[in-house]
Amino acid sequence: MSRTHRLFDILQALRRRRRPVSGAELAREAGVSLRTLYRDIAALQAMGAEIEGEAGVGYVLRPGFLLPPLMFSREEIEALALGAKWVSRRTDDALSDAARNAVAKLSAVLPEDLRADLNDEALLVGPGWERPHHVDLKLLRRALRDERKLAISYRDEKGARTDRVVWPVALGFFESTRVLAGWCELRSAFRHFRADRIEGAEILQDAPPQPRRTLLKQWRRSMLTETDSMLAYRRPASNEAKGEAMAKELVFYTNPQSRGMIVHWMLEEIGVPYSVEVKEYGTTMKAPEYLAINPMGKVPAIKHGDTVVTETAAICAYLADAFPEAGLAPAPAERGEYYKWLFFAAGCVEAAMSNKAAGWDPTPEMQGRFGYGSYAAVIDVLAKTVADRRYIAGENFTAADVYVGSMIGFGLRYDVIEKRPEFEAYWSGLENRPARLRAGAQAEKLASRRAWEPA
Known part of the structure; x- marks a missing residue:
């Protein structure tokens, strides 16, 4: 590499950073000795680059130096x-x-x-999960840019409609949805609004009482403050679980946008301390250290002492057994229905739902080769099972309700299970359980913080 290219690379490295960077780090990035780096910094300063700092302290490039890079790589x-x-x-x-x-x-x-x-077409962007929007996103962007309050008509996931005044903070473009973050005057707190649920919006003449940059900082502070990789949950159990199971460390590996929500709900039901390690798709989920936990490189998984359990239904069953004080499994002699429906949901319901969502179902000739037969058969059996039942395996709530309920709740929300009265009645008795709401709030807060965190 020529010295000219190296100088421009050093400038680019400084442009990318908002805080001072050490000479050692810059030298390592440029592939030169520290002594050479010092000479290069001096040369750039002589050319007019406003690089502040000194050896042993660090360097930062002040705005205003307009020398362009040589060319894109x-x-x-x-x-x-x-x-x-x-x-x-x-x-x-x-x-x-x-x-x-x-x-x-x-x-x-x-x-x-x-x-x-x-113009090369070798790198492609596939189709996303598009939802219709009632309000043009351009209007939301203008409210952000002009720093104006926004009056919106919003319908939540349960269909309840409210009129709110929001102070916009940020607009997130995610694969599955678009989300407006802002201070909600109705709730007196920061909230996140899915753009596809905003049914009407009007930019008001009033500006928020504080600049958007200030609100942005306050919003970020409102997120979880624990480290990204490990979040500890120390809520005391309602019925104190004691003994050997409590003495073992319980680690929950998940991603807030995954089936891990089912296990998260289960962990809140058993009411014992646990910690969370968040794994990212395609990176930390496929890292060697996590593949040692789950060779499939997916979440969720748990580690309880030296015991590792993967697969969502298996984790639910294990936790119910490991913490019997929570009462989430029937007595051993009464577990027929419990095991039956727990693993029916894992082996038949999920497969049928997944294939249905992909637009495919076995033909009559192929049904004998698939464990679940057909989507229609699975849905009919499940509907008959939950009809007029509060819980699926007896008179008491169990881990089977966590798993089966999660499948039904997800299916109803995303239209991969028919909205039959039997399903809606069964799910309505589960969705507002305090443990599920706690788990959902924690997962949503974690997902928001990670998704909105600057790169």
Whole structure:
């Protein structure tokens, strides 16, 4: 690498950072000795770069130095092209057009070889999970940009409609939804509003009482303050569990946007201390240390002392047995229905729901080759089972209700289970259990903090 390129790389490294960075780190990134790095910093300062700091303290580039980089690298071109494709498919029409225009402008000034990389179709953005929006996202973005209050009509997941005044803080573009974060005057707290549930919106002339940057800082502080990788839950048990099971450390591996919510609910039901390790899709879930826990590289999983359990239904059954004080499993002689429906949900209901969501069901000729037969058969059996029952395995709530209820609740919410009265009645008796609400609130708060955290 020439010295000129190296100097520009050092500038780029400083541009990427908001806080002072040590000379040792810059030298390591540039692939030079610390002594050479010091000479390069001095050369850049002589050229007019406002680099503040000194050896042993760290360096920071002040705004205003406009010397442009030599040229984009191939990786930078690929990143820009892929990002533009994502924006063009995942945002509102105005941003989509802007992304395409930006690519066209870049293409006009790039050398021919890099222009080919920009227009290469090797990196694709697949279709997302699109929901219809009643309000143009452009309006929400304008409220953010102009720092104006927003009057919205909002319908929550239960169908209840409210009128609110919101002080917008941020707008998140996620794979499955778009979310507006802001201070809600109705609730006197920060809240997150799914854009597809905003049925009407109007920008008001009034500005929030504080600048958006200030609100943004307050909103971030309102999120969970524990470390990302490990969150400890120390809620005392309602019935103190004692003995050897309590003495073992209980670790819960999950991602807040996963089937881990079922286990999270179960953990809150048993009411014992546990810690949470959040695993990210495609990265920490596939890391060697986690593959030693679950070779499939997926969540949820638990580690209780030296015992590792994976698979959601198995975890629920294990926790019910390991903490009998919680009363989440019938007596051993009375577990026929309990085991039957717990593993019917794992072996038949989930498979039938998943295939239904993918738009596929075994043909009559193929049904004998599949354990669940057909979606219709599974749904009919499940509906007859929960009809006029408060709990699925007897007179008491058990781990089977956690698992079966979660399957039904998820299916009703995402239209992969028919909205039959039997299902709605059964789920209505479970969805507001305090343990489930606690687990949902913790998972939602964790998901919000991680999703909104700056890169």
